[in-house]
Amino acid sequence: MAVKRSTILWAAVVAAAVVLILLWKPTVLVYGVQRAGLYAAVAIPMALVLGIVHIVNLAHGELMMVAAYLAYFVANRLLGLDPFVAMVPVALVMAAFGWLIYKATIKHALKAPELNQLILTFGLAIAFSQIANLAFTSQSFKLSLSYVSASATIGDVSFGVFDFVYVAVAVLLAVGLRLFLQRTRMGKAALAVGQNPRGAAIVGINVDRTYGIIFSIAVGLMGIVGSLFLTKQAIFPGVGGPYTMKSFCLVAMAGVGNIVGVLYCSLALGLSEAVINGIRGYAGWSNIVFFAIIIATILVRSYRERKR
């Protein structure tokens, strides 16, 4: 396969940035990659839903929040499970919940104009965070796990290593979903549905069931992500909101259906956020930079497409 010149150019830019960061502050590189892992792990299930079901799920981060509460109360408090164990039952329960949400709501909005779908999932997001607020109040909950503060030292630089879990999960999700979509019967059907639902129906694929399964898989994966999120972060009803927004931006930046692209975009954003955070006195700018990069990417892309 021929490698595009722009790909080489981008790789060179990223490599140069990485070298510069390494020379400047090696820990920034570590934290940037870890942050990228978290962003990608959260965003990938959203990319799956957008790519196949063609719906922007504005309740995406809130589903992570629900999963985190589930992991906290049922698995941790009630059954005494560590989040790493809890993520299995939580994922299964979330997958079932996802199926239910699909059948009860999303399915009926798919034929409606896109605006209705946005309003529907936006409504779900508000409902989830309000219900969490009523049930658990706005007080935050946090686990204190000793393993999350594990650290490593290379030369005279030491840094936390636990967050590499997010990187591993993000890569596993991207690779796993790719294999699922390209190798399995169900996955190939999902790809076909994502590309042309009418075409898929006339070759004998049950489009409605495929949508349901993909949505359910995505919400199930949020069960895993939510459990991992709980290991280190404090959870409260509004904790998911910013992740909905950031995931949406990442997915938009990567382009519809491009799951591996989400990894690269997360890396770019994670690194730039870490760099900003690394400059003394400028930490507050990291969100602004995040969105500035997104806006710039989308503008550049629309400009390029217009020229074609």
Next chain:
Amino acid sequence: MLTIRNLECGYGRLPVLRGVSFDVGAESVGLFGPNGAGKTTLISALLGMVRPTAGTLELDGQNLAALSTYQIARAGIALVPQERELFPAMSVADNLELGAAYIPHARDMIDERRESVLGLFPILKERFRQLPGTMSGGQQRMVAIGRALMANPKLLILDEPSLGLQPSIVAEVFEKLAQLKTSMSILVTEQNVRESLKAIDRGYVLENGRVILEDTAEGLLHNPHVISSYLGI
């Protein structure tokens, strides 16, 4: 085999089909009519994509109106849609394979089906790894026909296969259909009556949502209405 009785169908309150009846047996049948006559609507009803408001649709005694599109496909009806509806990001090879992969009676004979499709349209062999978007309209039409044939259908339906194709390709497509009609039932809608008469045994003329004429290919060729409205003599 396919029996349609008093079919009525429309969009919202707009009636499009106003009581259409016809049959397709072990034969090749044409359905002719001008733009907007309701040909695509009729096919959509057959495939469960629009729901009839009255009448019956049966394939070998099975009520199609109760089934979803994917179930109708699995029951043995393969469609070559007017808009082709290919999978744009998949190669010709994958598009063909998808034609059979989810059809129970075709799933286990993908290799044989592919052989026969590539035998019928050798050009697809050269384009095997290409994306449909990189091919001409005629070649894309062949991919769509090939994909439908992969399903080993009892009934092959083609909705205006000649649309947008240059005359030499149109002739080629109907030649291929003429070869196919010995092994399956065919229903083809067309405005291009002259070319398609080579590939059909019988035909119906649909105008304003009603069948106004039914005859053999030979009969249609000599019918004054067909001659003045469709053969342009």
